[in-house]
Amino acid sequence: QKEVEQDPGPLSVPEGAIVSLNCTYSNSAFQYFMWYRQYSRKGPELLMYTYSSGNKEDGRFTAQVDKSSKYISLFIRDSQPSDSATYLCAMSGNSGGYQKVTFGTGTKLQVIP
Amino acid sequence: SQTIHQWPATLVQPVGSPLSLECTVEGTSNPNLYWYRQAAGRGLQLLFYSVGIGQISSEVPQNLSASRPQDRQFILSSKKLLLSDSGFYLCAFQREGETQYFGPGTRLLVL
Numbered sequence: 502q503k504e505v506e507q508d509p510g511p512l513s514v515p516e517g518a519i520v521s522l523n524c525t526y527s528n529s530a531f532q533y534f535m536w537y538r539q540y541s542r543k544g545p546e547l548l549m550y551t552y553s554s555g556n557k558e559d560g561r562f563t564a565q566v567d568k569s570s571k572y573i574s575l576f577i578r579d580s581q582p583s584d585s586a587t588y589l590c591a592m593s594g595n596s597g598g599y600q601k602v603t604f605g606t607g608t609k610l611q612v613i614p
Numbered sequence: 615s616q617t618i619h620q621w622p623a624t625l626v627q628p629v630g631s632p633l634s635l636e637c638t639v640e641g642t643s644n645p646n647l648y649w650y651r652q653a654a655g656r657g658l659q660l661l662f663y664s665v666g667i668g669q670i671s672s673e674v675p676q677n678l679s680a681s682r683p684q685d686r687q688f689i690l691s692s693k694k695l696l697l698s699d700s701g702f703y704l705c706a707f708q709r710e711g712e713t714q715y716f717g718p719g720t721r722l723l724v725l
Contacts, residue, residue: 535713544620544704544716545658589658593713600646602714606657 504528507590507605516614520577524590524605527571531592533600534566536575539587539607548588549575580612616641620705620717627724633678633692635720637705640686645707647688648714649680652702664688700724 507524514520522536533552537545549564551557557564563576573592577584590605617640627633639645649661660673662680670680677696681689688705700723706714 533713537716542702542719542721544719547713547715550713591713600708600713601660602708604658 502527504603505590505592505605508608509606511609511611513611513613514580516580516582516612518580518612520575520580520584520610520612522575522577522588522590522608522610524573524592525571526573526592526603528592528594528603529568529571530594531603532595533593534564534573535591535593535602536562536564537589537591537604539589541586545589580610582612582614585611616707616709616715618705618707618715618717620703620720622720623718624721625723627695627722629697629724630694633690633695633699633722635690635703635705635722637688637690637717638686639688639707642686642707642709644685645709647682648706648708649688649690650704650706652704652719658704662690695724697724 505526536549538548539545551564551566554566554568561578565574587607587609589607591602593600593602619638621636647664650658651661652658662670662672664670664682667682667685678692703720705717708714
């Protein structure tokens with residue numbers, strides 16, 4: 502079993518839709534939870550970063566962490582064609598003195614105008 | 615603010631040739647530095663990480679090596695490239711207690 506599971510998609514939605522992206526994980530030692538957005542042929546860009554269970558909102562983006570279920574989500578409201586990208590979840594915990602980050606394989610999102 | 619640079623952006627190399635990819639970070643000191651490879655549909659694979667000058671840890675055995683000659687410089691090398699070394703190489707930095715920030719990446723094609 503992989504430490505982090507993420508549906509690769511692709512996920513195709515109409516412009517204006519609410520998008521829900523999800524990851525599950527198995528390592529209860531993970532402390533930090535991140536979402537990255539990666540456009541084609543570019544490096545991943547950090548979108549959201551949270552430490553605890555609960556919700557964190559930033560504009561149209563909401564990150565949700567449920568540590569009891571080992572489940573994290575990213576919601577995108579009023580999705581735009583510019584949101585079309587691959588979204589990577591990531592989690593980290595202390596490993597031998599540094600924060601080792603484990604990534605999901607990414608979900609490809611396409612927002613249709 | 616912190617920035618991270620990688621070069622070259624794209625590289626096409628023949629099998630058996632050497633490789634040197636460079637990563638530099640600005641605006642921070644003593645960061646942890648990372649090299650990842652991203653293959654299509656396979657996510658990010660951690661290759662090397664470094665917590666200080668001259669300190670390199672390898673995550674997987676492979677045809678590549680890394681060096682950190684200066685605090686904010688991280689180099690990925692190979693003496694002889696294999697076809698399987700093709701991929702998208704990403705450098706990242708991390709400050710203590712924070713998450714990782716990625717560079718723009720280098721696309722390597724070995725022919």
